[in-house]
Amino acid sequence: MTSELRNVVQRLAAESANGEGLEAYAEQTTETEVEAFEGRVERLTSASSSGVGVRVVRDGRLGYAYTADLSDEGLRECLAEARANLDVSSEDPGNVLPGAEAYEALEGIFDSRQVEVSAERKVSLALDLEARTQAADPRVTKVEAARYGDVIGQVAIASSNGISGAYSLTQAYCYAVALAGRDGESQMAYAVDSGRCLDDLRIDPVAAEAAERAVRLLGASKPKTRTVPVLFDRQVAPSLIGVLLSGLSAEEVQKGRSLFADKLGERVGAPGLRLVDDGRLLDGPGAAPFDGEGVPTRRNVLIDNGVLSGFLHNTATAARGGATSTGNASRGSFKTTPAVSAHNVFFQPGDKDQAALLAQAGEGLLVQEVSGVHSGANPITGDFSVGVSGLWFRGGELAEPVREATVAAHLLDILTGIVAVGSDLRFTTGSIGGSSLLIGQMTVAGS
């Protein structure tokens, strides 16, 4: 399947001139998305696209260009642009290409059944998901979105250093957004499932979860300001982890934008707390045999028993910092130079489910939705202040719903404040797995 892409990148890599490192990274994706609304297919999208990015390094300088035009002329122009761009870039010890290293294939990321799934089945799944979400509770007034999507992707890379690799992957997901209403009030919530194939998706739990989460917010009011234990549920935990994670990238550390810059080897969380990124974990959507510049992926422990134990590196940050790449070079697409990001990151699950954690905390706030994370959380300064909605709990039981509240604290205090991680770890569509996170005390501000 990947032979055409392999051909493109190998032809480009062979063009490298003396003293020049040259890497070509190509992608091809075929995607389908079906959206149901009121019993009909509201939107069906089907796509195929491909492109290649060329990275040239010479004398510590970098040049980059990309094109979606894979004709001989398109590739020639792209290479010429990359070389010309190199001339104005500054020297940087990070501008080097990785050496070739054998990688182990990861067969589990490609499910051949997905290639054969008919358009009819994709449409039926979206329609069924909508109908079941609507039927899940009489207080569901509308299903705002019911969507099925899939991707069949291929990646190929080749470089003048002898790197040569390719893989294919499949992904399928579905999600529902339920609206619940009563007496003119309306609340919204979503649920999602994902897998390597349409056959992996379970729509009844998605329908039930979306409906339940919307319905239970009905009657929510703005709370009085209090300081209580706060439990972030597994759907919102990834937003919180995402803010912390940016500071664990060596790129952010080297550029003075990380809270964790001088904390390697120091205690940053309670004993037993462990944060892991595993590029070969098949449960996570970010699994791949090699990273965005051809370095084999592996399992990296970032926080070990509460102590900060490592940062994520690509080849550039490793070269700058005298370290070794952790296999975390990421490509947003063929349009971008390699950045640093996690594959499948998660807190090592504990042994209590959400109900047991609520019982442990006794009284507090269960947060089921956060808003304003991209503006209210600053991974550089550590300021964290977001809007939340959810439910109070008392005696370990869920009680009245809450909206228009804010929680604010310093990110490092939130991390050290994690008293328990739930056993309910789940990956959906993003690179961060979510499990319940119980924070000892936080100020919940309302009126």
Added chain:
Amino acid sequence: MLEDVIVRKVLGAALATGGEWAEVYAEDRLSHNIRLEDRRVEELVTGRDRGAGVRVVRGTSSAYAYTNRLDEESLLEAARVAAAALREPASAEVRDLRRRTPEVRHPVAVDPAGIERTTLAEVVRRADDAARSHDPSVAQVTAAYGDVRQQVYIANSEGFSTLEDRVRTRLIVQVVAVRDGVVQTGFDGPGRSMGFELLDQFPPEEVAGRAAARAVAMLASKPAPAGEMPVVVGSGNGGVLFHESSGHGMEADLVAKEASVYNGKQGRKIGVSNFNGVDDATVAGGWGSFAFDDEGTPAQRTVLFDGGVCTDYLSDLIRARQLSIKASGNGRRQSYADVPIPRMTNTYILPGDDDPGEIIRQTPRGLYAKSLGGGQVNPVTGEFVFGVVEGYLLENGQVTTPVRGANLVGDGPSVIAAVDALGSDFEVKEGTCGKEGQGVPVGNGAPTLRIARMTVGGTGGAA
């Protein structure tokens, strides 16, 4: 970009299964992006992206297929894939494609494609130097310049085609200032639908100076108070608030799905009598401007609030027909890989008569939210949260202590109802608006304004 004779064949194939109308959207995009960080020109990236999509529409259902091969066979295949979503006998024909003439233009004085690479490197270096010389506390500077030339061709089976050349340029400077262990950031990022002349209007030194001043001012900040209080919002930033908390709720897809707090509010008086809001894609050189939207509808100015009364919604072709309203020219998409949906363009709260300084003097206690970061809104309830990136306490009608970590929390209609002063000044902030995973350039503008009471989230205890 594509030949009419091929396009007519493609549209014909798209309508073979009962589509009421069909459309071809093709685009060719050439971009240059240069970024300086840590005193180094990290990268200059040239990108060429192109592709085309075929859309078949019947009622509110649509099927879309795209490809980045622009030959006849690939386009016909995309048309067949999209048409396969319908199973009816053909009912519509392809009419003669009449080329629409643009009513507004956004002229380019200096074509960015002709600028030397070394000049681009100078732009970001000048910004870096200016930010660093602004104050010794400036520890890190990121400066990025980007330009894009996007050629867009659209053909619709109902008998029209458009061709537009859009050029956008933007300079972004982000500054990190550090003093006594306190770290603060500042940002400025003007962008326009124009050429390299952007930098005559916004010299890199001035952009960098503003970003640095914001970061430095916040070094002396204390944690923001929490609770309800009057909030004066700095010029321009009220536009960001308006965009997020009301503009999205006035997008016709959310209205049609009854998923908007503005559903059924047309004709109702919500704000004070001098509260006027518009969405205007015709603004000359505006960051969110164009000649035609991404469905070929000419750019328009749509009144959202007139004298405090909620007026028109923002629609694309599908929603305009569904709701029997005028297509307002708000069908936008990120690229050929996306279907158009109702989006804002340049969304403004129009200025009032109050002197901005007087608004502050007439506010004995409260928060001056001089600059807001991004925000997020739940369009169903209208609830939003905004980070205040540059904020100060208001005490005895004076701007006093800078405060950090403040958050504005509320809902769109209540905030509009609570606006009780509108300044005579006006400013626009540029940004990228995200919806359904698609980012499009938008301008948000407003005068200095006061919200009589709103919830402020902060870590500094009750106000």
